[in-house]
Protein backbone atom coordinates (compact mmCIF):
# COMPACT_ATOMS: atom_id res chain seq x y z
CA UNK A 148 0.00 0.00 0.00
CA UNK A 149 1.48 3.32 -1.07
CA UNK A 150 1.93 5.98 1.58
CA UNK A 151 0.93 9.28 -0.03
CA UNK A 152 2.79 12.44 0.92
CA UNK A 153 0.26 15.21 1.36
CA UNK A 154 1.09 18.88 1.94
CA UNK A 155 -1.59 20.77 3.85
CA UNK A 156 -1.98 24.53 3.47
CA UNK A 157 -4.99 25.58 5.53
CA UNK A 158 -4.50 29.30 4.87
CA UNK A 159 -6.75 32.06 6.17
CA UNK A 160 -10.21 32.66 7.53
CA UNK A 161 -12.36 29.55 7.50
CA UNK A 162 -9.56 27.64 5.71
CA UNK A 163 -8.20 26.04 8.91
CA UNK A 164 -11.73 25.24 10.16
CA UNK A 165 -12.77 23.35 7.04
CA UNK A 166 -9.39 21.68 6.48
CA UNK A 167 -9.52 20.27 10.03
CA UNK A 168 -12.75 18.45 9.06
CA UNK A 169 -11.28 17.25 5.75
CA UNK A 170 -8.30 15.78 7.66
CA UNK A 171 -10.71 14.13 10.09
CA UNK A 172 -12.47 12.42 7.19
CA UNK A 173 -9.19 11.42 5.47
CA UNK A 174 -8.08 9.83 8.74
CA UNK A 175 -11.02 7.40 8.78
CA UNK A 176 -10.39 6.12 5.25
CA UNK A 177 -8.21 3.08 4.64
CA UNK A 178 -5.76 5.27 2.72
CA UNK A 179 -2.21 5.43 4.00
CA UNK A 180 -0.76 8.94 4.01
CA UNK A 181 1.60 11.27 5.79
CA UNK A 182 0.59 14.91 5.99
CA UNK A 183 2.85 17.91 6.49
CA UNK A 184 1.44 21.30 7.38
CA UNK A 185 2.79 24.46 5.76
CA UNK A 186 2.27 27.89 7.27
CA UNK A 187 1.40 29.87 4.16
CA UNK A 188 -1.28 32.49 4.84
CA UNK A 189 -2.19 36.14 5.11
CA UNK A 190 -1.50 35.95 8.82
CA UNK A 191 2.04 34.76 8.13
CA UNK A 192 2.49 37.57 5.60
CA UNK A 193 1.41 40.15 8.19
CA UNK A 194 3.81 38.60 10.70
CA UNK A 195 7.01 38.27 8.66
CA UNK A 196 6.28 39.50 5.13
CA UNK A 197 6.65 36.03 3.67
CA UNK A 198 4.20 34.75 1.06
CA UNK A 199 5.60 31.68 -0.69
CA UNK A 200 9.35 31.54 -1.05
CA UNK A 201 11.41 29.55 -3.52
CA UNK A 202 12.60 27.05 -0.89
CA UNK A 203 9.04 26.22 0.22
CA UNK A 204 7.97 25.88 -3.40
CA UNK A 205 10.84 23.44 -3.90
CA UNK A 206 9.72 21.42 -0.89
CA UNK A 207 6.14 21.33 -2.13
CA UNK A 208 7.24 19.85 -5.46
CA UNK A 209 8.20 16.64 -3.67
CA UNK A 210 4.69 15.96 -2.38
CA UNK A 211 2.13 13.75 -4.08
CA UNK A 212 -0.67 16.27 -3.56
CA UNK A 213 -1.54 19.53 -1.84
CA UNK A 214 -4.72 20.07 0.16
CA UNK A 215 -5.49 23.79 0.31
CA UNK A 216 -8.04 25.68 2.40
CA UNK A 217 -8.43 29.34 1.45
CA UNK A 218 -6.47 32.56 1.40
CA UNK A 219 -7.66 36.15 1.65
CA UNK A 220 -7.50 38.69 4.43
CA UNK A 221 -9.40 42.00 4.51
CA UNK A 222 -6.37 43.64 6.19
CA UNK A 223 -4.25 43.00 3.09
CA UNK A 224 -4.64 44.85 -0.20
CA UNK A 225 -6.49 42.70 -2.79
CA UNK A 226 -4.30 40.66 -5.15
CA UNK A 227 -1.21 40.39 -2.88
CA UNK A 228 -2.15 37.03 -1.38
CA UNK A 229 -3.97 35.83 -4.47
CA UNK A 230 -1.04 36.52 -6.78
CA UNK A 231 1.62 35.66 -4.20
CA UNK A 232 0.13 32.35 -3.06
CA UNK A 233 -2.62 30.57 -4.94
CA UNK A 234 -1.86 31.89 -8.44
CA UNK A 235 1.83 31.34 -7.85
CA UNK A 236 1.13 27.72 -6.92
CA UNK A 237 -1.10 27.24 -9.97
CA UNK A 238 1.47 28.79 -12.32
CA UNK A 239 4.70 27.41 -10.85
CA UNK A 240 3.35 23.87 -10.48
CA UNK A 241 1.77 24.15 -13.95
CA UNK A 242 -1.69 23.19 -12.67
CA UNK A 243 -3.22 23.99 -16.01
CA UNK A 244 -6.57 22.34 -15.44
CA UNK A 245 -9.03 23.54 -12.83
CA UNK A 246 -11.64 20.81 -12.73
CA UNK A 247 -14.84 21.67 -10.91
CA UNK A 248 -17.56 19.02 -10.68
CA UNK A 249 -21.11 20.31 -10.32
CA UNK A 250 -24.07 18.30 -9.09
CA UNK A 251 -27.36 19.27 -7.50
CA UNK A 252 -30.85 20.57 -8.00
CA UNK A 253 -31.15 24.16 -9.15
CA UNK A 254 -33.65 26.45 -7.40
CA UNK A 255 -37.01 26.02 -9.13
CA UNK A 256 -35.98 22.71 -10.77
CA UNK A 257 -36.88 19.21 -9.69
CA UNK A 258 -34.29 16.96 -11.34
CA UNK A 259 -30.61 16.57 -10.47
CA UNK A 260 -28.11 18.04 -12.93
CA UNK A 261 -24.53 16.85 -13.16
CA UNK A 262 -21.69 18.34 -15.18
CA UNK A 263 -18.01 19.27 -14.91
CA UNK A 264 -16.41 22.63 -15.64
CA UNK A 265 -12.87 22.56 -17.04
CA UNK A 266 -11.37 25.96 -16.44
CA UNK A 267 -8.02 26.86 -18.00
CA UNK A 268 -5.85 27.66 -14.97
CA UNK A 269 -2.54 29.21 -16.05
CA UNK A 270 -3.37 31.92 -18.61
CA UNK A 271 -6.03 34.46 -19.55
CA UNK A 272 -6.69 37.55 -17.47
CA UNK A 273 -4.98 35.90 -14.50
CA UNK A 274 -1.41 36.29 -15.76
CA UNK A 275 -1.31 39.95 -14.76
CA UNK A 276 -0.48 41.42 -18.15
CA UNK A 277 -0.94 45.17 -18.31
CA UNK A 278 -0.13 48.11 -16.13
CA UNK A 279 -1.13 51.55 -15.07
CA UNK A 280 0.10 55.01 -15.84
CA UNK A 281 -0.44 58.22 -13.90
CA UNK A 282 -1.67 56.20 -10.95
CA UNK A 283 -3.94 57.91 -8.43
CA UNK A 284 -4.50 60.92 -10.65
CA UNK A 285 -7.58 61.93 -12.62
CA UNK A 286 -5.68 60.89 -15.73
CA UNK A 287 -4.94 57.35 -14.66
CA UNK A 288 -4.77 54.77 -17.44
CA UNK A 289 -5.13 51.06 -16.71
CA UNK A 290 -4.84 48.12 -19.07
CA UNK A 291 -5.33 44.49 -18.11
CA UNK A 292 -4.74 41.97 -20.84
CA UNK A 293 -5.68 38.37 -21.31
CA UNK A 294 -2.95 36.03 -22.48
CA UNK A 295 -4.01 33.03 -24.57
CA UNK A 296 -1.40 30.80 -26.14
CA UNK A 297 -2.13 28.13 -28.74
CA UNK A 298 -0.21 25.66 -26.56
CA UNK A 299 -2.09 26.56 -23.37
CA UNK A 300 -5.50 26.58 -25.00
CA UNK A 301 -4.90 23.32 -26.84
CA UNK A 302 -3.76 21.33 -23.80
CA UNK A 303 -6.82 22.50 -21.89
CA UNK A 304 -9.27 21.74 -24.71
CA UNK A 305 -7.60 18.37 -25.32
CA UNK A 306 -8.03 17.46 -21.65
CA UNK A 307 -11.71 18.45 -21.81
CA UNK A 308 -12.34 16.34 -24.92
CA UNK A 309 -10.61 13.37 -23.29
CA UNK A 310 -12.78 13.77 -20.21
CA UNK A 311 -15.99 14.18 -22.21
CA UNK A 312 -15.08 11.09 -24.25
CA UNK A 313 -14.83 9.03 -21.05
CA UNK A 314 -18.32 9.97 -19.86
CA UNK A 315 -21.69 8.49 -20.72
CA UNK A 316 -23.07 11.53 -22.54
CA UNK A 317 -19.89 12.47 -24.40
CA UNK A 318 -20.84 16.08 -24.78
CA UNK A 319 -18.57 19.10 -24.59
CA UNK A 320 -19.57 22.76 -24.55
CA UNK A 321 -17.14 25.58 -25.24
CA UNK A 322 -18.01 28.75 -23.34
CA UNK A 323 -16.42 32.02 -24.47
CA UNK A 324 -17.40 35.41 -25.85
CA UNK A 325 -16.32 35.10 -29.46
CA UNK A 326 -18.72 37.82 -30.58
CA UNK A 327 -16.67 40.43 -28.71
CA UNK A 328 -13.27 38.90 -27.95
CA UNK A 329 -12.26 38.49 -31.56
CA UNK A 330 -8.63 37.48 -31.00
CA UNK A 331 -8.79 35.13 -28.04
CA UNK A 332 -12.24 33.89 -29.06
CA UNK A 333 -10.97 33.00 -32.51
CA UNK A 334 -8.06 31.06 -31.02
CA UNK A 335 -10.29 29.10 -28.62
CA UNK A 336 -12.88 28.34 -31.32
CA UNK A 337 -10.31 27.32 -33.93
CA UNK A 338 -8.49 24.95 -31.58
CA UNK A 339 -11.78 23.58 -30.25
CA UNK A 340 -12.92 22.77 -33.80
CA UNK A 341 -9.54 21.25 -34.68
CA UNK A 342 -9.40 18.94 -31.63
CA UNK A 343 -13.11 18.03 -32.10
CA UNK A 344 -12.17 16.24 -35.33
CA UNK A 345 -10.08 13.80 -33.29
CA UNK A 346 -13.05 12.98 -31.05
CA UNK A 347 -15.86 12.12 -33.47
CA UNK A 348 -17.91 10.44 -30.73
CA UNK A 349 -18.05 13.64 -28.65
CA UNK A 350 -20.91 15.97 -29.59
CA UNK A 351 -20.19 19.66 -29.12
CA UNK A 352 -21.91 22.96 -28.44
CA UNK A 353 -20.86 26.56 -28.08
CA UNK A 354 -22.42 29.32 -25.97
CA UNK A 355 -21.37 32.85 -25.27
CA UNK A 356 -20.67 33.18 -21.56
CA UNK A 357 -23.66 35.44 -20.91
CA UNK A 358 -26.06 32.98 -22.51
CA UNK A 359 -24.33 30.11 -20.68
CA UNK A 360 -25.14 31.87 -17.36
CA UNK A 361 -28.79 31.95 -18.32
CA UNK A 362 -28.85 28.25 -19.25
CA UNK A 363 -26.98 27.28 -16.08
CA UNK A 364 -29.92 28.65 -14.14
CA UNK A 365 -32.87 27.63 -16.28
CA UNK A 366 -31.62 24.53 -18.09
CA UNK A 367 -28.44 23.10 -16.52
CA UNK A 368 -29.26 19.67 -18.01
CA UNK A 369 -27.84 20.70 -21.35
CA UNK A 370 -24.30 20.56 -19.92
CA UNK A 371 -22.05 17.51 -19.57
CA UNK A 372 -18.51 18.94 -19.74
CA UNK A 373 -17.86 22.67 -20.16
CA UNK A 374 -14.48 24.04 -21.21
CA UNK A 375 -13.67 27.71 -20.83
CA UNK A 376 -10.96 30.24 -20.07
CA UNK A 377 -9.65 31.21 -16.66
CA UNK A 378 -11.85 34.23 -15.87
CA UNK A 379 -15.08 32.90 -17.39
CA UNK A 380 -14.41 29.65 -15.55
CA UNK A 381 -13.99 31.50 -12.27
CA UNK A 382 -17.30 33.28 -12.72
CA UNK A 383 -19.43 30.41 -14.00
CA UNK A 384 -18.23 28.04 -11.27
CA UNK A 385 -19.55 30.34 -8.54
CA UNK A 386 -22.84 30.42 -10.41
CA UNK A 387 -22.67 26.64 -10.83
CA UNK A 388 -22.16 26.31 -7.08
CA UNK A 389 -25.26 28.27 -6.17
CA UNK A 390 -27.44 26.20 -8.48
CA UNK A 391 -26.06 23.05 -6.82
CA UNK A 392 -26.55 23.38 -3.09
CA UNK A 393 -24.35 26.38 -2.47
CA UNK A 394 -20.74 27.48 -2.40
CA UNK A 395 -20.19 25.45 0.78
CA UNK A 396 -20.40 22.26 -1.28
CA UNK A 397 -18.31 23.17 -4.36
CA UNK A 398 -14.98 21.35 -4.69
CA UNK A 399 -12.12 21.76 -7.12
CA UNK A 400 -9.02 20.04 -8.43
CA UNK A 401 -6.11 22.11 -9.78
CA UNK A 402 -4.44 19.48 -11.89
CA UNK A 403 -1.09 18.85 -13.44
CA UNK A 404 -2.35 16.05 -15.70
CA UNK A 405 1.22 15.19 -16.74
CA UNK A 406 1.92 14.38 -13.08
CA UNK A 407 5.33 16.03 -13.20
CA UNK A 408 4.55 17.44 -9.74
CA UNK A 409 1.78 17.58 -7.17
CA UNK A 410 -1.76 18.65 -8.00
CA UNK A 411 -3.68 20.90 -5.60
CA UNK A 412 -7.18 20.39 -4.26
CA UNK A 413 -9.25 23.16 -2.70
CA UNK A 414 -12.80 24.28 -2.06
CA UNK A 415 -14.12 26.83 -4.58
CA UNK A 416 -15.04 29.19 -1.74
CA UNK A 417 -12.73 31.78 -0.20
CA UNK A 418 -11.66 32.60 3.34
CA UNK A 419 -15.09 34.06 4.32
CA UNK A 420 -13.77 36.45 7.01
CA UNK A 421 -17.34 37.35 8.00
CA UNK A 422 -17.99 33.90 9.49
CA UNK A 423 -14.55 33.02 10.89
CA UNK A 424 -14.61 31.36 14.30
CA UNK A 425 -18.38 31.05 14.39
CA UNK A 426 -18.33 27.34 13.64
CA UNK A 427 -20.87 27.74 10.83
CA UNK A 428 -18.66 27.19 7.76
CA UNK A 429 -19.76 24.17 5.74
CA UNK A 430 -16.70 21.87 5.47
CA UNK A 431 -18.33 19.76 2.73
CA UNK A 432 -16.47 21.53 -0.11
CA UNK A 433 -13.12 20.90 1.60
CA UNK A 434 -14.06 17.28 2.31
CA UNK A 435 -15.19 16.74 -1.29
CA UNK A 436 -11.89 18.31 -2.44
CA UNK A 437 -10.04 15.76 -0.30
CA UNK A 438 -12.13 13.13 -2.12
CA UNK A 439 -11.04 14.51 -5.50
CA UNK A 440 -7.46 14.32 -4.24
CA UNK A 441 -7.80 10.64 -3.30
CA UNK A 442 -9.35 9.91 -6.67
CA UNK A 443 -6.43 11.56 -8.47
CA UNK A 444 -4.01 9.58 -6.28
CA UNK A 445 -5.67 6.37 -7.47
CA UNK A 446 -7.54 5.72 -4.21
CA UNK A 447 -10.83 5.42 -6.05
CA UNK A 448 -12.65 3.31 -3.46
CA UNK A 449 -12.00 5.71 -0.60
CA UNK A 450 -12.78 8.65 -2.89
CA UNK A 451 -16.15 7.15 -3.76
CA UNK A 452 -16.93 6.63 -0.08
CA UNK A 453 -16.25 10.29 0.66
CA UNK A 454 -18.32 11.39 -2.28
CA UNK A 455 -21.26 9.21 -1.21
CA UNK A 456 -20.98 10.39 2.37
CA UNK A 457 -21.34 14.00 1.18
CA UNK A 458 -24.28 13.31 -1.10
CA UNK A 459 -26.97 14.33 1.35
CA UNK A 460 -26.81 17.85 2.78
CA UNK A 461 -26.12 17.74 6.53
CA UNK A 462 -27.35 20.52 8.78
CA UNK A 463 -25.10 21.38 11.71
CA UNK A 464 -22.00 23.21 12.85
CA UNK A 465 -18.67 22.81 11.05
CA UNK A 466 -17.54 20.04 13.41
CA UNK A 467 -20.94 18.31 13.43
CA UNK A 468 -20.96 18.12 9.64
CA UNK A 469 -17.37 16.80 9.68
CA UNK A 470 -18.24 14.21 12.34
CA UNK A 471 -21.32 13.05 10.43
CA UNK A 472 -19.41 12.65 7.17
CA UNK A 473 -16.55 10.83 8.94
CA UNK A 474 -19.09 8.48 10.54
CA UNK A 475 -20.69 7.73 7.18
CA UNK A 476 -17.28 7.00 5.66
CA UNK A 477 -16.41 4.72 8.57
CA UNK A 478 -19.67 2.81 8.20
CA UNK A 479 -19.49 2.40 4.42
Ligand code: IPM
Pocket residue numbers: 218229233234381415417
Ligand atom coordinates in the same frame (compact mmCIF):
# COMPACT_ATOMS: atom_id res chain seq x y z
C1 IPM B 1 -11.18 30.54 -7.10
C2 IPM B 1 -10.89 31.83 -6.38
C3 IPM B 1 -9.54 32.36 -6.85
C4 IPM B 1 -9.64 32.63 -8.34
C5 IPM B 1 -9.03 33.60 -6.11
C6 IPM B 1 -8.95 33.38 -4.62
C7 IPM B 1 -7.69 34.05 -6.64
O1 IPM B 1 -11.90 32.75 -6.59
O2 IPM B 1 -10.41 29.58 -6.92
O3 IPM B 1 -12.17 30.47 -7.83
O4 IPM B 1 -10.10 33.71 -8.75
O5 IPM B 1 -9.26 31.75 -9.10
Ligand code: MN
Pocket residue numbers: 381382385415
Ligand atom coordinates in the same frame (compact mmCIF):
# COMPACT_ATOMS: atom_id res chain seq x y z
MN1 MN C 1 -13.56 31.99 -7.78
